[in-house]
Amino acid sequence: MNIKPVAGIEPPYYAVVFTSVHRDDPDGYAETAVRMEELVGDVPGFLGYESARTPGGLGITVGYFRDTDSIAAWRRNLEHQEAQRRGRAEWYESYSVHVAKVERSYGFELG
């Protein structure tokens, strides 16, 4: 998991915001999350991601992609589709996805 904000990508690019609430004790989730991190890294136009989860609360993962083609390629990945299916069946209480075109971005780093 990244512990540093993704920075320095030149707009336009896309952010896919995925927020979720887990069910209790989601068996097999952690292994699949690690596998998805590996897989998405191979998608052309994938730029990075950030993830945070409050214990017992909300999880937010933001994936950054160059364009809608790269998002579509990730959506078509069969192993990813299977993980999504399993997520709905076994892991998630609820989730939301927001696909958004980044118009500007900036950051701060302690000097």
Next chain:
Amino acid sequence: MNIKPVAGIEPPYYAVVFTSVHRDDPDGYAETAVRMEELVGDVPGFLGYESARTPGGLGITVGYFRDTDSIAAWRRNLEHQEAQRRGRAEWYESYSVHVAKVERSYGFELG
């Protein structure tokens, strides 16, 4: 803090993704965060927010706004500006902000 994903907003709308790494023991941060939650709720066009923080790791807050005017109104808020100044001086190791126009969104809720 919200523990349920924001859902059911009709695009287009804006997502402001704020990811941050704290310094150790950020004094005064929690009180200010609560105050900012109150304040942003008064901004016309503010639609909601989601927040997660991995203990010792990354924090991600996503604010949803109807349009760029409502984001600009929040940026002009003087108390918010002071909190940002204090954040750079005292609280954050680093942060990134991505301002993005949501083109589509969808969700899942356990039936």
